[in-house]
Every structure is written in structure tokens, then in C-alpha cells.
Amino acid sequence: MDKNTLLEVKNLKKYYNLRGGFLFQSSSGIIKAVDDVSFSIDEGETFGLVGESGCGKSTTARVVLRLIQHSSGSVIYDGKDLFSLNRNQMFKIRRDIQIIFQDPYASLSPRMTIGDIISEPLEIHKIGNKNKRIKRVKELLDVVGLNPEHLSRYPHEFSGGQRQRIGIARALALTPRLLLCDEPVSALDVSVQAQILNLLADLQKEFNLTYLFIAHDLSVVKHVSNKVGVMYLGKLVEIAVSADLYSKPLHPYTMGLLSAVPIPDPKLERQRKRIVLEGDVPSPLNPPSGCTFHPRCPIAKDICSKEIPALKNYDKNGKEHYAACFFAGKSI
Amino acid sequence: MIDSSTNNKVLEVKDLKTYFYTDDGVVKAVDGVSFDLKKGETLGIVGETGSGKSVTALSILRLIPEPPGKIVNGEIIFNGTDLLKLDKKDLQRFRGNRISMIFQDPMTSLNPVYNIGNQIMESVIIHRKLKKEDAMKEAVRLLKMVGISEARKRLSSYPHEFSGGMRQRVMIAMAIANTPDVLIADEPTTALDVTIQAQILELVDDIKQKTNSSIILITHDLGVVAKYAKRVLVMYAGKPVEFSTVDNIFYRPRHPYTLGLMNSITRLDEEKREKLKPIVGSPPSLIDLPDGCAFYKRCEFATDACTCSCPPLKEIEKDHFVGCYNASDILKTRKENN
Numbered sequence: 001m002d003k004n005t006l007l008e009v010k011n012l013k014k015y016y017n018l019r020g021g022f023l024f025q026s027s028s029g030i031i032k033a034v035d036d037v038s039f040s041i042d043e044g045e046t047f048g049l050v051g052e053s054g055c056g057k058s059t060t061a062r063v064v065l066r067l068i069q070h071s072s073g074s075v076i077y078d079g080k081d082l083f084s085l086n087r088n089q090m091f092k093i094r095r096d097i098q099i100i101f102q103d104p105y106a107s108l109s110p111r112m113t114i115g116d117i118i119s120e121p122l123e124i125h126k127i128g129n130k131n132k133r134i135k136r137v138k139e140l141l142d143v144v145g146l147n148p149e150h151l152s153r154y155p156h157e158f159s160g161g162q163r164q165r166i167g168i169a170r171a172l173a174l175t176p177r178l179l180l181c182d183e184p185v186s187a188l189d190v191s192v193q194a195q196i197l198n199l200l201a202d203l204q205k206e207f208n209l210t211y212l213f214i215a216h217d218l219s220v221v222k223h224v225s226n227k228v229g230v231m232y233l234g235k236l237v238e239i240a241v242s243a244d245l246y247s248k249p250l251h252p253y254t255m256g257l258l259s260a261v262p263i264p265d266p267k268l269e270r271q272r273k274r275i276v277l278e279g280d281v282p283s284p285l286n287p288p289s290g291c292t293f294h295p296r297c298p299i300a301k302d303i304c305s306k307e308i309p310a311l312k313n314y315d316k317n318g319k320e321h322y323a324a325c326f327f328a329g330k331s332i
Numbered sequence: 333m334i335d336s337s338t339n340n341k342v343l344e345v346k347d348l349k350t351y352f353y354t355d356d357g358v359v360k361a362v363d364g365v366s367f368d369l370k371k372g373e374t375l376g377i378v379g380e381t382g383s384g385k386s387v388t389a390l391s392i393l394r395l396i397p398e399p400p401g402k403i404v405n406g407e408i409i410f411n412g413t414d415l416l417k418l419d420k421k422d423l424q425r426f427r428g429n430r431i432s433m434i435f436q437d438p439m440t441s442l443n444p445v446y447n448i449g450n451q452i453m454e455s456v457i458i459h460r461k462l463k464k465e466d467a468m469k470e471a472v473r474l475l476k477m478v479g480i481s482e483a484r485k486r487l488s489s490y491p492h493e494f495s496g497g498m499r500q501r502v503m504i505a506m507a508i509a510n511t512p513d514v515l516i517a518d519e520p521t522t523a524l525d526v527t528i529q530a531q532i533l534e535l536v537d538d539i540k541q542k543t544n545s546s547i548i549l550i551t552h553d554l555g556v557v558a559k560y561a562k563r564v565l566v567m568y569a570g571k572p573v574e575f576s577t578v579d580n581i582f583y584r585p586r587h588p589y590t591l592g593l594m595n596s597i598t599r600l601d602e603e604k605r606e607k608l609k610p611i612v613g614s615p616p617s618l619i620d621l622p623d624g625c626a627f628y629k630r631c632e633f634a635t636d637a638c639t640c641s642c643p644p645l646k647e648i649e650k651d652h653f654v655g656c657y658n659a660s661d662i663l664k665t666r667k668e669n670n
Binding site: 052159191216219223259264266269274278280 | 381497498525526527531533553557559578593594595596597598603607611615
């Protein structure tokens with residue numbers, strides 16, 4: 001690789017033990033929220049993580065940031081293994097890795113002014129004095145397209161889109177290199193969504209930011225990502241360069257997902273043949289045997305319920321296009 | 333709109349105004365909405381949060397909580413009867429019977445303390461006066477129709493035992509229990525994952541074909557509208573801004589807001605675009621709307637006229653209604669861009 005790999009996630013697992021009973025607790029099962037997930041992100045690029053609710057996208061981001069304890073695997077950030085760092089070292093690294101949350105209504109404290117919200121990370125990391133911090137907050141507000149004079153206002157005075165801008169300003173305060181964006185636009189209306197997506201693109205160019213972009217909206221992910229990973233029940237089932245994943249998906253789940261999204265073009269929709277995947281996402285507490293997608297898969301054979309397909313590279317032109325399917329590329 | 337198809341209209345909403353009287357002032361949630369619904373058609377209503385889509389739907393069924401809300405003006409003509417003039421008892425003959433609704437959130441719209449069977453049977457017992465055994469048979473038939481397996485066993489299940497998609501199926505079963513003429517689906521799939529969304533929308537469309545009912549589909553997802561709707565009403569800040577066929581709305585929009593919406597969306601079928609073209613600013617507060625057009629502050633075509641009075645919805649070509657003084661400029665710009 002010519003490019004500098006900024007983040008590498010290797011065989012990451014997060015299992016939750018469920019305990020039953022009140023006095024005599026016994027293990028009643030394991031939920032594999034993130035199961036053997038590996039991917040890497042190059043500096044200045046965007047890696048999109050898509051999947052339906054409960055597939056483990058957000059858990060992955062939180063484990064990377066060590067907001068949740070991992071079960072096994074490793075996360076290498078800029079050559080350092082994050083899971084081997086002590087509290088102090090991790091504290092320092094957090095300046096580099098910041099997160100933008102989904103819900104701009106819940107992720108800002110209603111009792112703090114936006115000036116306090118944005119300068120809090122600076123205070124925690126003891127950067128500058130009070131005056132310098134206020135200057136920096138004004139600068140940040142300007143960068144995200146808000147009026148710098150508004151720093152003494154409270155979150156409730158802002159609309160959803162503006163609040164998301166405040167969340168972005170807070171994440172930028174410490175000049176991070178990696179931003180984890182957890183569904184940053186899914187709570188917003190389309191016209192405002194486009195504003196935020198443009199802002200994120202501008203910021204990436206300006207500050208050479210690297211994004212882990214988590215979303216369930218496939219068209220949004222297509223718009224922002226260089227590389228995309230598709231998750232299903234805690235596992236990555238397909239990873240490829242964005243253009244390849246969308247133009248020639250290999251995994252039947254990816255094909256189903258893409259086909260399920262209606263395209264805002266009436267004439268096209270009238271001709272388009274849709275594949276509707278049957279059934280629900282199974283409970284992660286009791287996942288199907290073999291390939292966990294097989295009960296919903298239109299091309300499943302006997303082997304799919306018996307063996308777990310490995311994530312393999314199917315690209316013949318020296319590029320990377322990984323899929324975890326015994327019949328990768330077969331049309332459904 | 334006076335042509336031979338007049339008799340085809342199942343529902344006609346005329347100049348509907350629903351206001352909410354709050355401590356902070358009067359919220360004009362719906363302010364002068366008119367449209368008609370033809371037999372067997374799917375009409376899409378699109379708009380952003382707070383544009384008045386849902387309040388329009390709730391007003392049709394007179395489900396607006398009163399106070400603070402009040403329908404202050406308008407007519408809702410269903411097969412010749414003005415629903416707004418009926419008393420509670422007469423209204424009951426229509427609501428849940430001839431016109432019914434699928435709500436957005438299947439997690440909160442089902443009653444958690446009654447089993448599924450009772451909730452479906454309630455509506456057939458009230459409206460069709462069926463005996464309990466017959467109602468039970470009917471409930472089984474309905475559950476089968478919406479694709480729930482082992483329907484008989486499922487009657488005694490409670491909502492929490494079902495997934496989001498299954499609950500929405502139950503909601504649909506309740507809504508179609510009396511084969512209504514009009515089905516109002518208010519963001520029926522917003523709370524669901526994409527693959528489940530596809531299943532539910534296909535189901536609703538399928539039921540429409542079988543029962544020849546008309547559907548009002550309220551959504552903010554333009555893809556869903558493109559696929560299922562025949563005509564589309566675009567709303568902004570409580571007002572209708574454009575009303576036409578789905579092809580006109582998508583390929584020949586004449587209102588700057590509709591045009592802005594089309595430019596803002598990310599699409600699955602196109603190559604990565606350098607930049608999206610969003611609408612600047614954010615929607616206005618419904619309490620103190622600007623004089624004139626509610627959109628003018630965000631509008632690139634705005635002129636002085638727009639700040640003075642609100643442009644009424646006018647028919648600029650056959651079956652194409654636009655509420656904008658500068659609709660012809662937009663036509664020009666669009667041609668230049670192509």
C-alpha cells in the first residue's frame with residue numbers, strides 16, 4: 001500500500017454474556033455483537049460501515065474508541081495497539097480520535113451553553129487559557145458554519161441541523177485525525193442532510209481527516225465513502241472499494257440491500273425488478289448455524305447451513321473485494 | 333380539475349386549516365391544504381419534519397387532540413359527505429371502517445396489554461357486528477393476508493413478542509380489516525430497516541391492487557414516492573407548494589423547494605458526486621412565519637413579490653399546481669442546466 005494506514009481493526013470481537021437468574025447467576029447465552037471484524041482505513045479516506053439495526057456497526061465504533069471493553073482482537077491506530085495502552089496513554093490518544101453521534105438532541109447537554117460544550121474537550125486536555133479557548137470556540141463555530149457570536153446560547157435554541165454542526169465543532173476542537181461518525185445525518189431532513197454531508201466533505205479536505213462513517217442509508221454511504229464494509233449480525237460479509245461494491249456486489253445480502261432501496265426516479269422504478277429479501281433479521285441470541293444469512297438467502301444450499309463461509313478476496317485484477325459467501329457473485 | 337374524472341374522487345380536501353393554540357402562540361400546522369384522491373390511486377404527500385403532512389392525515393380522520401388543536405376551516409368530502417360536519421357517532425361509521433390509518437411507529441401504536449387477536453377483532457366487531465367466533469376467523473384470515481405464518485396461534489401473542497416488521501403487519505391487518513376505501517399510511521416504514529421496509533411497502537401495494545382501495549402515502553423518502561405514488565403533493569411549512577403527477581414532480585418540478593429537494597438527495601444509481609446542492613438554511617418556525625411565501629428566505633429565485641404575500645396554488649399547466657410567483661423562471665433555469 002502506498003498510502004499510510006491510519007486505523008487497522010484486526011479480528012475484533014465483542015461478546016456479551018447474558019446471565020439469567022437472580023441469586024444463582026448462570027450464563028444463559030452469548031450475544032456476538034461484533035464477531036471477528038477486520039478492516040483498515042487509509043489516512044484521509046472514508047470507510048463506510050453499513051448494515052441494519054443491531055448488526056454491530058455502532059458497537060464496532062465504540063469498541064475502537066474503548067468506550068466499550070473489547071472481548072478479543074486488536075485495533076492499531078497509527079502504529080500503536082490501542083488495547084495495550086494504559087489509561088494515561090489512551091487519554092492522550094483520544095485527542096486524535098473523536099466521535100460524532102447520531103442524535104443531535106440527546107448528545108448535547110441542555111444545561112451548557114454551546115461555548116461551554118465546544119470548549120469542554122479543550123479544558124479537559126488543558127489546552128490554552130480561557131481567552132484562547134474562547135477564541136478557538138469562535139473559530140470552530142465559524143468553520144462549521146455557525147455564527148461565532150452565538151456561543152452563549154443553549155442547544156434548544158438551535159435546529160437539528162445546527163445542533164449537528166455544534167457536535168461536529170466539539171469533535172473538531174482537539175484537531176483530531178480520525179473521526180468516527182455514527183449515523184451523523186440519519187436524524188436530519190434531506191435538505192439539511194445534504195448541508196451536513198457537504199460540511200463533512202469540506203472538513204475532510206481542509207484538515208485531511210479520516211472518517212469511519214457508520215450509516216444504514218446506502219445512498220449516503222455511497223456518496224461519502226472510498227471503501228465500504230457491509231455488516232450482518234455482527235460479521236462483515238463484504239468489503240470493497242465503494243464503486244465496486246455498488247456496481248458489482250458479490251454477497252447476496254448486499255444485493256438484497258441494494259435492491260431494497262427505492263431510487264428517486266419514477267421511470268426507473270417502474271422498470272426496475274426488485275428482489276425482496278424474506279423474513280426478519282434473526283435474533284443474535286440464537287443465530288442460525290453456518291452462514292447466519294442462509295435462512296433469508298435466495299441462493300442458499302445445504303452447505304450454507306453447515307459451514308461458516310470465510311471472508312475471501314474475489315477480485316481477479318489485483319484489487320481487493322472481499323466477500324463471505326460460498327456462492328459469491330452468483331446473481332439472486 | 334373539473335373533468336370527466338370528477339366522479340372518480342373518493343376524497344376531496346378543500347382549504348383545510350388546522351391550528352394549534354399553544355402558550356407561545358398559534359401554530360399554523362396546516363394552512364390551506366387542498367387535494368383530491370381518486371379511486372384506486374396512491375397519492376404521495378412529501379415534506380420535511382413539521383411541514384404538516386401528519387397533521388393533514390390526522391385532520392382527515394378528525395384525530396387532532398382538541399385543545400390545543402382545532403380544525404378552523406375547510407371541508408373533507410368523502411363520497412359526498414363532509415366529514416367535518418358529522419357528529420361523533422356518525423363519524424364513527426367512517427373512521428376505521430371506510431377510512432383507516434397505518435401509523436408510523438408500530439412499537440407504540442399497538443396496545444401492549446391486549447393480545448394481537450383482540451386488537452384486530454375489536455374493529456370488525458364494532459363495525460361489522462360479527463360474533464366473537466366469526467371475528468376470530470376473520471382475524472386469522474387477515475393475519476394470513478398480511479403474511480403472518482401460524483396465524484391462529486399468533487392471535488394470542490402480545491405485541492412485544494413481535495419484531496418491528498411483524499408489528500407493522502399487524503397494524504396493516506387492523507387497518508384493512510373492513511376493506512376501507514381509503515387507507516392513510518403515515519410514514520409506514522420509517523421505523524423499519526430497509527429490507528423490512530421493502531417487504532411492508534410491497535404488501536401495502538399488493539393489498540391496494542386486491543381491494544382497489546386508494547392510498548394516501550405520507551413519507552419523507554422520495555424513493556418511496558417515486559416507486560409507489562401516482563400523484564404527489566409537496567408540502568412546506570403547513571402549505572401545499574406543488575401538486576402534480578409523479579413524473580412532473582420528479583422531472584419537471586416548478587417550485588424552488590421541490591427543485592431543491594431533488595438536488596439534495598443522494599442517489600444510489602449515480603456515480604459519486606463532488607458536491608450535493610443543498611437548500612440553504614433550515615425550515616422556519618411555524619409560530620412566526622414570515623409574511624409572504626414561507627420559503628422565500630431559503631429561495632434562490634425570491635423576488636420582492638415573494639416577501640409581500642403568499643403565492644396561492646395555481647394551475648400552470650394541466651394537472652400541475654404550483655404555489656410560486658416565479659415558476660416560469662425555474663423552468664428556464666432547469667432547461668439551462670440540462
